Amino acid sequence: MSGWRGSVYPLLAAALGVVGLAQLLAEPPAGRLAPAVLASALAIGALALIPGRLVLAAAGVIAGVGVLAALLTTPPFATFLACMVLCAALARYGSAREAFACYGALAVTIGAMAFQQIHSGADSALGLVYPVVYFGGAALVGWLARQRAANLRLTRERADALEREQATAKALAAAEERARLARDLHDVISHGISLMVVQAEAAAEILPRDPERAAQAVEAVADTGRAAIADLHTMLSMLGPGPARLTVSDLVDGVRRLGVDVRVTETGEARPLPPAVADTARRIVQEAFTNAVRHGAPGEIALRTEYAEDELVIEVVDDGTARLPAVPGSGRGLRGMAERADLVGGSVTAGPAPEGGFRVRARLRT
Known part of the structure; x- marks a missing residue:
């Protein structure tokens, strides 16, 4: 019975041992068997200190001692207390097997006590009721303590489980936030730097024969850098509790400065979008422009946006060299667009366009 020695039961056992010993010393039983009765009372008190692995042996001892004490003389008060302590302790700490064995032994003891009281002329009914009430009450107290502990x-x-779940949820949220920030940084920095590289290379190429256009290209590099910084500041400071409108005019102007013709078509009634959807749509357009300029060398890019009843459709088609769609794990570009769309309940498809070039199409739930 785990917890036996760490509970209040050893203190109770010591107390009942002192009480029983004092009672027997004050009124010792007569006859040759007086030492046996005294030893029986002390043994019953000591039973409360027996560890759990010996509880079955304790059950047999308490039965024998109880029967001996009951038959030899009127049982001392310590006998009742010892049995009550054992009943309470069994109900609190014991297993079903231990309780069955010990309660059976106690039943034998109660029977012996009842026999002794009947033999001495006491009321037979009370002789049976009192031990049952005492021991049953002690067992009930132990059972209630067991239920409370359980x-x-x-x-x-x-x-503890809730705390672990909350910790896991926080860790997952932190991981998702890190992934989102990684995508945002990739979109902002990669787009801006890619345009700046193209503009700088163009400026270097035309500088000897057309210094004025080269200066314009250098100015475009500066404008692109400033726009990238502004995008970065917006991303870091975005709280976005309210609706937002999709704005891509600065992205279109940046690509046009590279000499690429960008045609913009919008159908449906433009409306404010959930912040996450508006940001996702902008990042998809930004990434599609970046991929087209970096890999396709297009002369023309068509951007189409459609505001449907419950979704926003974005399509970016260029006339450059067709590229194979990115496969999972191949990079952050097309895969990042797909991940972004999935977070807002949308989807992205990318691949060669039927009329040539490359097409990126996104459907985002609004």
Whole structure:
């Protein structure tokens, strides 16, 4: 019975041992068997200190000692206390097997006590009722204590489980936030730097024969850098609790400065979008422009946006060299667009366009 020695039961056992010994010393039983009765009372008190692995042996001892004490003389008060302590302790700490064995032994003891009281002329009914009430009450107290401990343990386990779930949820949220920030940084920095590289290379190429156009290209590099910084500041400071409109005019102007013709078509009634959807749509357009300029060398890019009843459709088609769609794990470009769309309940398809070039099409739920 785990917890036996760490409970209040050893203190009770010591107390009942002192009481029983004092009672027998004050009124010792007569006859040659007086030492046996005294030893029986002390043995019953000591039973409360027996560890759980010996509880079955304790059950047999307490039965024998109880029968001996009951048959030899009127049982001392310590006998009742010892049995009550054992009943309460079994109900609180014992297993079903231990409780069955010990309660059976106690039943034998109660029978012996009842026989002794009947033999001495006491009321037979009371002789049976009193031990049952005493020992049953002690067992009930132990059972209630067991239930309370079980409820407390269950409450602690639930609290620990909830704490673990919250910690796991926080870790997942942190991981998702890191992934989102990585995508945002990739979109902002990669787009801006890619345009700046193209503009700088163009400026270097035309500088000897057309210094004025080269200066314009250098100015475009500066404008692109400033726009990238502004995008970065917007991303870091975005709280976005309210609706937002999709704005891509600065992205279109940046690509046009590279000498690429960008045609913009919008159908449906433009409306404010959830912040996450508006940001995702902008990042998809930005990434599609970047991929087209970096890999396709297009002369023309068509951007189409359609505001449907419950979704926003974005399509970017260029007339450059067709590229194979990115496969999972191949990079952050097309895969990042697909991940972004999935987070807002949308989807992205990318691949060669039927009329030539490359097409990126996104459908985002609004």
